[in-house]
Amino acid sequence: MVDYHLVILVHGIWGNSSHLAYIEKQLNEHIKPTDGSKLLVHKTGSHSGYLTYDGIDVNGKRICDEIREEVQMVQNEGNRVTKFSIVGYSLGGLISRYAIGILYSQGFFKEVEPINFVTFCTPHIGVSNPQTHNLSVRIYNKTAPFFLLTTGSQFFLRDHVGTHKKPLIAWMADPNSQFYAALKSFKYRSLYANVVNDKRCSWFTASITPGDPLNSMYNKSPKNIICEYIKGYEPNVIDYTKPLHYEKKDGDEPASKPRFSGFWKTLNWLRIIGNVIVHTPFWALSFVITSIVEKIKSMSRLRKFNSQLSNRLSHLHEYHEDTSLLTDFSNKLEDDQDNLVEDVYGAMNWKVEHSAKFPKIKLDANQSFAVEKLNTLGWKKYPVILRHTPATHAGAIVRHADPNFDEGKVVVRHFINEVFKLE
Template identity: 30%
Template sequence: MADYSGGSLEADHLCVLVHGLWGNPNHMASVARALRAQYPPDQVYILVAKRNSGSFTYDGIELGGERVCLEIEEELEAIRSKGGNIKKLSIVGYSLGGLVARYAIGLLFARGVLDSVACMNFTAFASPFLGIRTPLRGWANQIWNVLGARTLCMSGRQLFGIDKFRDTGKPLLSVLADPNSIFMSGLAKFKRHTLYTNIVNDRSAVYYTTGISKIDPYADLSKVKVHYLQGWQDVILDPLDPVSPGAPPTDPEPLASLVEKWAKRVPFVLALTLFIPLAVVAFLVNSAVQTVRSSRRVRLHERGLAGIPVHDFRVNLWIKEIREAVEDAYENLNSSQKQEYLDEAGSAGSAGEEEDSDGSVGSASGRRILALERKQSRNQEAGGFPTLALAPYQFAAIQALDELDWRKYPVYIHKHRHSHAAIIVRMDKPGFEEGHVVLKHWVTQEFLS
């Protein structure tokens, strides 16, 4: 990492790289290499955040953001003390790191750090800006939304939107996207907002959340035609015209092709049968252990015993003082969704408006948001892409985030089923080569130096 991180004192641009859940600085190695190949040490200084490595990512977006904020401030001070002068700042987040970076940006804004630098690039690779709860139906959805939220400690609760952040009564993801918050005000200072989102095979963070979208045109690629960006064929789609309805297949799939397809799945099915039960048990045991450890770290952090002056970072979250009573609109999501898409007529059973099993109901503001989304969804359904049954806070986040004029690049990873890792070449592995195309596009076409 030392070969491509850091920089010289002549560099006036600091670029911060923030890894994701369960990650470590080495996960950002290919990102750092791509950046360094384009910009020498005397132009761009690279900081790879280190304080959130491994199980420390369980501790939540808030604590992670405070750690990253402190790292950035310490790095800026260290460079200044050696005679350097950073005039520009860029921040890159991967997966959960995109959310952690947004929290850190809000703190940097509130503490006046962003006033002393030109904010250049904020880039996110496969970052779940709307969380990772799924709007799909059925028992698998229930297991994912209920169990998943409770096996990733505080980070899990925040990613699934079942937390209530401080005294706001809202999920942290909602606060991060509030137009009146320090987080949105800080993010708005950056000249360019870019995101890269996988369209397939990203089970960690699916398209709608990483693409900040209320629809998913790529749910069935056999029904659409994708349009590639000129010069970046087979990997990056044209952001202005990424997809169009495709012609339906005229002939049924040959029997030989079907047999071959199922034969390839046999090893996978055997692996599920033999290893998944053991893996699930091991995962749950580890989750319990990590929950205890994370809770202990958070308690120490709150008491100021974890090496971070916590009170320095507990700033006012709001640019404008809004202290209205917040309705309890963000119910437990374990039973809030009963269908995949918003229905056209707005009948009972749509997301967020029905009564849940625990008796809670959606807020008036939530119902207004959903009513608007249903009206808009009728137009989208005519084009073949219905509106997903997201929660009210997710629709509100989409509306607020889209005000920042994102440059969104859909990515089609063909060669590997783990596109979440492949998009940034998280490790040197066969099949991840297409991620190098994504990184080259970022450093040559998107990164403002």
């Protein structure tokens, strides 16, 4: 009989299993148990593409089923899974938190020891832009959830679950939930968060912090980050135990302060629209239509999903007394999506970006609750700076073959050498 350490890799929104191929390869090549056990790495595939729109909860159940299938396959060969780790990227980190909550409620961790829980660029407290005084930001916060369907509603904390009517992300951070208990049961909890150019998942949410002293939502220049690096992984993995802050460097301001700011802001929006039309016509023309079509498909999938008794998840949303590889074209399309998100954020915050003073972020009550409760669990946090690509969300895990993602290899090397544990 062989004992296995099962490692589950969970991709993010719009993604597929190939996004985590580089991490899978590094785990298989460099993690070698010395106690006679074996490593079994599995990239999830049951929530690929637009299936990610169906919700954190539904996809969490799909991942849970995949995990159960992997365990069963091992058992069918006369072996057993004795240890368990899970790595979530972007939305995959939230899906992972839901999946382990289901497993915990089923008693899975009474038989299998939970070792590593790791996330890369995961919006642990949602993705809504907390600068609500800005009209364009308020519009963004209200309209963006529509395009991501059920998951969008959960991302922006617009949903409500259980009789307590909390947003799912807030409930998953509640000490009375199975999800919190599941996270607490892991021996090691670690996260990686970009400090620049990751507007899809800014520092404050990826690192579970109440503020943004690094101005990660606005600052695009790594030279404005004052920090020290972890030896051997410089200048990409920051030592979070040392002083870390934002400081605007000389020469970062425009040569002269723009006049007629309204005109220039309008011009900036026109530039973005022009880029969409010229550079990403397929994505731009199909995005709204696709969202409508996918909403219809998602509603049909969810009706079928909820009709099965084994998929009922409502009991996980209540208080419990006893609760302690893509083609080059598709890669380019995904990069264009990331770049458009960056441009839209830039247009919304154009005035801020051309100001010497950055406003403080203000979390809502549910986000503040999630930050407070999740931080009681004790995370190892690793800020990351990537300089060679503006697509830092993809670069941090080397999402596909791109020479500009070379610094992401340093981040993954740190994960392999310093973070992932066998015991």
